[in-house]
Amino acid sequence: MPSGRDRATAVVLGIALPLAGLVALEIASRNGWANPTFLPPPTAILATFWGIIASGSFIGPLAQTLLLLFTGYGIGCVAAIVLGILMGSSRPVFNLFEPLTELLRPLPKPALLPALILFLGLGARMEITIVALGCFFPVLINTIQGVRAVEPTMINTARTFGHGTMAIWRRILLPASAPYILAGMRISLGLGLILVVTAEMIAGSGGLGDSILSAQRTFLVKESYAWLVVLALLGLLLTWLFTWVERRLAFWNAPQAQ
């Protein structure tokens, strides 16, 4: 375990670099070395950011982005876990779906946006669908791997006590592959955030992505950056939250448990 002193040093070092960068930007912008129209001083962006927070005007776009993100994320993850357990535990099911998933998986998901807009329009349905599609594949791949890594002894243990197929799914395969599934869900959460913001920029019907782009288009450059700060903080918060959830759901996979 690092001592308190080591940790304090780590925090100071970690903050030093971004802080130095901000100071450099501040000086560059104030002295006109960088075009202040494109790059306002960080203190001015901070003031605008504070305005967005204090007025509460961040709540609408943030809530919309979070709602779309979690809806798409939830649909994508659940579908991927169900198909992943099927593909991981049954060779025929794997053979049936594998070529299709391998074809769709490497496809950059934003490339699907034009087609999705044709079918689903520019609203929430399209945005949720693209997030769900993007979140689906990393969870699917990890779930298949996780199910295949389950100890046959664990499954035989359930069988010798007379547990049926559904119980083996729920009480053995799902928890045993949880560390793999959660690792996939971590990747998907990052992807989901990228996709929801991209989709919002294209759809232009609200959300953080729309706020960033609209502000930039109307030459509210400081506002555009301030929304970017909101987005960065959201990303950080989601990562922390996920780590917290992961530790609780796969606690038995921690090093001390091995």
Add this chain to the structure above:
Amino acid sequence: MSVVTNFRPRKTGGAAGAPVAGSRLLVDQIGKSFLGPDGGAISAIGSVSLDVAPGEFLAIVGPSGCGKSTLLQVIAGLMMPSSGKVRLGEQDVTGEPAHMVYLFQQYSKSLLPWMTVANNVMFAFNHRLKLSNAAAKSRCRDYLAMVGLADFGNHYPWQLSGGMQQRVAIARALAAEPQVLLMDEPFSSVDALTRLDLHSLILDLWGQKRFTAVLVTHDVDEAIFLADRVAVLTHRPATISEVIETKLPRPRHSIETRESPEFLALRHRLLKYLLARNQDGAHA
């Protein structure tokens, strides 16, 4: 956390235990072959027949890789035989039967790490019995107490020592109250002293509960010490070459029984037999 179990020699296995209930276990000309890498069939078990009386303790010894575990898994209904059949009482065993439980060699892979010790034990019976929470907990506690772990219900398996984990696995297997307990080298992955301790424990529990016990092992001493009869398996494809009655008095004692002339004579006979067989196998 790691706790080492205390080793203490003790009297084990009452000769006058609970009355024997249950059904005869019949293994009728079981054969098992697998598909080899070249597409041909590899025979693991030739033809094995066994007749195990209710409440009997049978040990099956054989060289490693002779198909002992495969045989036990077929008996347990975890694997289908290629030929022959297994009967428990009047019923053919075609899947996992309700009255047989398999105790695995690798307790660390058999105990579920996301469940507490108590929940692991409950996993053995509560899907069938559907007891209230309090009743299920009390039953868990009873069985954990039998293996000396009454106070460890809220621990996770990985917080316990290897010997304690195998005790939990034993408690869990018995909590299902099987007529037949099938043991696949359950004492081979613990240290020597813990092994002696677990031998005494299993004889104690067998004396109390009077289940039919079938133990597969490569340890001749263990087989003689525990069993009423010892069946000797040959190399692949496994067949039974000899069945020896131990006729050692019960209760058996950790030290005295193992030093008795009768024990040593049996040991001599079995080892000589296995070693000769082993050389035949090596030359074959």
